[in-house]
Amino acid sequence: MHERGKPIAVMVVVALLGMVFAGSFLGALHHLEPHGVPVAVVGQENAVDRLGTMMDKRADGAFDLTAYGSEEEARGALLDRDVDAVFVPGQGGAALVIAGANGKIENAVLTQAFHGVGQATGQPVTVEDVAPLPADDGNGVSSIFFVITTVIPAVILAVALAFAVPAAGAGQRIGLLAAGSVVLGGVNAWVAAGLTGALVGAPWALWGLGSLLVFAVSAFTAGALRVGGPPAAGLTVLLFVPIGVPASGGPIGPLFIPEWYAAFGEWLPVSAAINAVRNTVYFDGSALGGPLLVLTLWVVAGLALVLVPKKVRERSHAAAPEPAAS
Structure with missing residues (x-):
């Protein structure tokens, strides 16, 4: 490339990166509305259907109501993560059972919606939180930042090892990635569960989840770098961070972003890890x-790329167009 053309190329690349970041974050998070928030309603099927029709008139498709025969069964579904709230109608008043660990925004929307139901039906609604957020994580963002601050070093781990031991074979590279994953996962778990107290209650499980996340991200990044070179690794980073973070819903949650984006995000490491950490700790x-x-599938895909035979890699590099002479 001619010397005078290089600054232009840099500007074009940076502009495209900015477009990916802005389009992904703003596209997912600029217009938030609930869709299909699962709620258990204690009552007969026909009564629940009538309630659903009434709520759809206010916000079509915002809530997905399911009839449960008993309050005990419905509460069990909430703690098992099958639903995000329980609504119990009653003659003297209704109850809304929520899990604060689902996030402040979702619970605020649920509370407002079912208070509206109470006003429309003449039933005062009391709210009970059966899984509140701890005082040290009052906004419910610690699991999100734990994952983000694990994913980025995991990418750095893969790239740094590629430069530190460029001649390493596939087996040695996998062993180094595994060892680094255990170390990085353990350090981040110690910071989250011990040093800061942001995610307490399951430090060993958090270490395991952190290590699995690091291995999934670093193995796939290393495999992409090994097979496709820096461009493939760069695309992997874009997929994991500026696409993966907003596609998870971030602090808002996947039920408030465009459905197609949330469905795509479910298959990315960031969203899977946030759910795993939240479900483990809370x-x-x-x-x-x-x-x-999901995390295991990314591990398998990464290992498959790392283990691609040398001849196949050489053919793929040979098939790439040669850069034009400057």
């Missing part, structure tokens, strides 16, 4: 199957 390890599956 909900006694409920509903971990899905998030752990």
Whole structure:
């Protein structure tokens, strides 16, 4: 490339990066509205259907109501992460049971909506929080920042090892990534659970989740770098951070961003890890199957890329167009 063209190329690349960041964050988070928030309603199916029709007139599709035969069953569904709230109608008044650990914004929306139901039906609504956020994490953002501050060093780990030991074989590289994952996951868990007290109650599980997240991200980044070079690794970083963070819903949650973006985000490490950390620390390890599956799939994909035979990698690099002479 001609010397005078390089500054222009840099500006174009930076502008495109800015467009990705702005488009991803602002596109996901600028217009927040609930969609399909799952709520258990104690009562007969027909009564719940009537309640759903009434609520849809106020905010179509905002809430997904499911009839439960007993309050005990409905509360169990809330703690198992099957629903995000429980509404119990009653002659002398209704009760809304929430889990504060779901996040302040979602619970504020739920409280406002069902207070409106109470006003419309003449039933005063009392609110009970069965899984409140701790005082040290009153806004419920610690799990999000724990994941973000784990993902970024995980990418750095993969790139740094590639430069530190460029001649390492696949087995050695995987071993180094695994060791680094355990160390980084442990340090971040210690900071979150011990040093700052931001995420307390399950330090060993948090260490395990942090290590799995680091291994998933670093293995895939290392594999992309090994097969496709710096451009592939750069695209991986874009996928994990400026796309992965807003696609998780961040501090707002996935039920308030565009549905297609939230559905895409469910399959990315950031969203899966946030759910896993939140469910571990605040909900006694409920509903971990899905998030752990997603992280495991990224580990498998990363290992597959790292283990790609040398001949295949050479053919892929040979197929890439040669840069034009300056």
